[in-house]
Amino acid sequence: MAQDRKDSTGGGDWRHKRRPDEARTGAAEELDARKSAILNAVVTEHVETAQPVGSSHVSAGVGVSSATVRSEMSALERDGFLRQPHTSAGRIPTDRGYRYFVDHLSRPGVLGPVQNRQVRAFYAQVHGEVEEMLERTSRLLAGLTDHVSVVFGHRHDTAAVRSVQIVGIASQVAVLVAVLADGAVEKRTLDLPDEVSSDVLQTVSSHLCQHMVGSTLERATSVPETGEPVVDQVTQIALGALSDLAGAREPVNVFVGGASSMASAFDAVETVRSVLSILEQQLVVVELIEDVLDRGLSVAIGAEHGFEPLAACALVVAPVELNGEELGTIGVLGPTRMNYPRALAAVRLVGEELAERLGRSRSEDLEGSHRGG
Secondary structure: OHHHHHHOOOOOOOOOOOOHHHHHHOOOOOOOHHHHHHHHHHHHHHHHHOOOEOHHHHHHHHOOOHHHHHHHHHHHHHOOOEEOOOOOOOEEEOHHHHHHHHHOOOOOOOOOHHHHHHHHHHHHHOOOOHHHHHHHHHHHHHHHHOOEEEEEEOOHHHOEEEEEEEEEEEOOEEEEEEEEOOOOEEEEEEEOOOOOOHHHHHHHHHHHHHHHOOOEHHHOOOOOOOOOHHHHHHHHHHHHHHHHHHHOOOOOOEEEEOHHHHHHHOOOHHHHHHHHHHHOOHHHHHHHHHHHHHOOOOEEEHHHHOOHHHOOEEEEEEEEEEOOEEEEEEEEEEEOOOOHHHHHHHHHHHHHHHHHHHHHHHHHHHHHHHHHO
16 A cells, blocks of 8 residues: 555656556557547647537647548547537547546646746745644645645554654653654643653653654554663653543544635536535545545546546545655545646645655754753
């Protein structure tokens, strides 16, 4: 599972991976160069105009006659890559056509220089807690793509512990600082029964790190005794605080940006209502996106995500990773008539910048805690 998710980011194979059912149906079959060029032209034009595409719009771009284009478009329709919504109209892509287009992109697209500067300037200046940063990221991503954005961090109790530090702040009071792999810095005040030296606190900190780093918070409360009474007593107090911390975990917060764009994305009012209703169900959204990533996808088109109420939608998703650790997930949700290169580029760039900013935020918070001690 971890390998699948890693491969689906911008740094690996960001395209769809063939599944066993596709081997049977031929969904990933190769088209010849001319059919591929015609399908690419139809997808590009339809994404831009939202209208059926006729042969005359395609012929000049691919360098063949309109008659030849019509013949090839008919063949693409028979093979399920295009469909003709009306008898006298041109063709539009099917989900299979969009899938072929995405799988054969030479790269995931690039954002313009203005948008690149906008993203980097945003993360150079943004401050605040992790939740605030994720919420603001959702608005940024929605603005870049003109689609609904979904951003969420992982539950803290499933995040690995990166470090534990106990800092004395008074004769019988200390602060425990736990830094988690998802970027969160958790702090708890410890009431000590007697005055404890800074050397003892440092020993306890080292002992906790030795046995907790790399484990999740909910599983990191089993630490052996050292045989030193004062160290073991403070260790048990710290473990009690960590246990309370793990038990107090709240469900992951999902931040949705640009929901108003749904109204202009679909012609059918019922589709808009259905999508907006789903977006209000945070657990459903999280499970849907995590399932897409677990199947090794970065793009799920139409019925590929297996969720019928969103059959008219496409998802472009990626985990937010720093040094191999997953800090959260971002994605965009829009109609299947999506500008996939732009969406892929936006998700990749925002994911990279967000991961770096979360890493800096974690370091800044930890340094601030140490200075406070």
